Amino acid sequence: MIRCVGVVYIGSGNNVPPMNYIDETGNWTGFDLDLSAAIAERLGVKLERVVVNNKTRISFLANGTVDMVVSNLSHTRSREEQIDYAEPPYLWTGKIAYARKGEFENLADLAGKKIAVDQGSNAYIAIQQEIEKVNGEEPDILTFQSNAECFLALKQGKVDAFTQDSVIIAGVAGKEGVEYEPIGGIYSPGLYGIGVPPNDSKWRDEISFILQDLMKDGTYDEIYDKWFGEDGKFPLQPCAKPVLPKEAFGEKQLYIWPD
């Protein structure tokens, strides 16, 4: 599709800071936006952005509305059945359950409680499975249309906890996060990947190669440092780059296909 029109349609969300959001000055920005802009530049075609949300990002890929989705898209089995992913994933993340300080000690305490999730996020299934593991009572899950609404519901006491990818919670809670804390540790580890339409391996390879080129020549690191580095807008500790084991390959080596 890109070949004939010279335009690449890239889908990203706009309410998931710091991955993709509208900043105070009204600009559509975020890690996903920077990464996809770099990819479009390498493709050498015009970039046309398409707004997607958690519910449309898969169907837009499946029906060909967009050529790729760069929108905090975790790689999951159920999504893999519908679409394909470029390799490698570009960020690892895990989910946390977030609640008022001192209210809960670990995830098991959330059994039977009210929990907010962003509709369309796989946190919906993940938190239930996590609580099922400890044989807890099924939680009452409220779904909202954005992460900001989830956090507002938590602040107002409409829910007991809010669960989402840790990087997103950091972005949404921002400075107000001081009164809240993650309950227990990170659960349901995941990797953000670039979604591409199913059954088009040529296109998928093209994107994979470009992504790996960006990782090889340092463009990816630049974008990462801008957002999540020590002096970035949302410093992440520990580093969220999907790196190879340090003992074998040294510090922060990304996995790139050999020639």
Place this chain on the structure above:
Amino acid sequence: MKLFINYEFDWQKILSGQYLEWILQGIRISLSLMLISSMLASVLGVLLTFGLLSKHRLVRSGSSLFIELCRNIPTLIWLLFFYYVFPELFSEPVKTMLNSSQAINYWAAIAGLSISSSGYIAEIIRGGILGVSREQISAAHTLGHSQWEIWKFIILPQAIRICYPPFVSRLIHNMKNSSLALALSVHEIVWATQQIESLTFRGIEAAIIATIFFLTINYVFSRLALLLEKKFLINNNKKIKKVKDVGGYL
């Protein structure tokens, strides 16, 4: 962009187990939202009309201000207002009670939908009442009919006939608006279809189910309304004629 969608339907998946349960629950909740909010909106609308026609200036301007607020604020904002802002207007014990209540999202949706529609309904009824010719009313006064008789035999039968069609349209509009409740995590039919889409990615099937539901409900409702109109409002017409015959002047 591909213009033609090559899509294979998979109904089996979404019409079974948890998903079917969500759909059935969604239909139940949607129907109750539609029914309760339409009734409340109608009652509130009638009260507001009385307010508009009141002898007291304060009541009149109060009602008119309220109607403007109802009509000029988007329905979704009303829903979000009742869910997020309304509890904050109270002080501590009530606030926490409201916020932690299990059903606040459902009742916030009912309140938002009813308020939003009531302003329109009040205006529709007022329009119906004003649509009755002033000459008829003056004539009836001259003939010595009481206020009550004038309302019962002259204003109401004609006003109802005038405002019935737009009133039915407004209720249909309100029934469609009920889907906005999904923003408050009310598990109505569109919530169910969105949830199914986000878990199975079968968005088209899910949307088709919601569409069929709304089409059916609203079609049946508007047909019923038309039947009622034919059966009762045309009879009312005859009644007016009878009054005319008796009065001779009307």
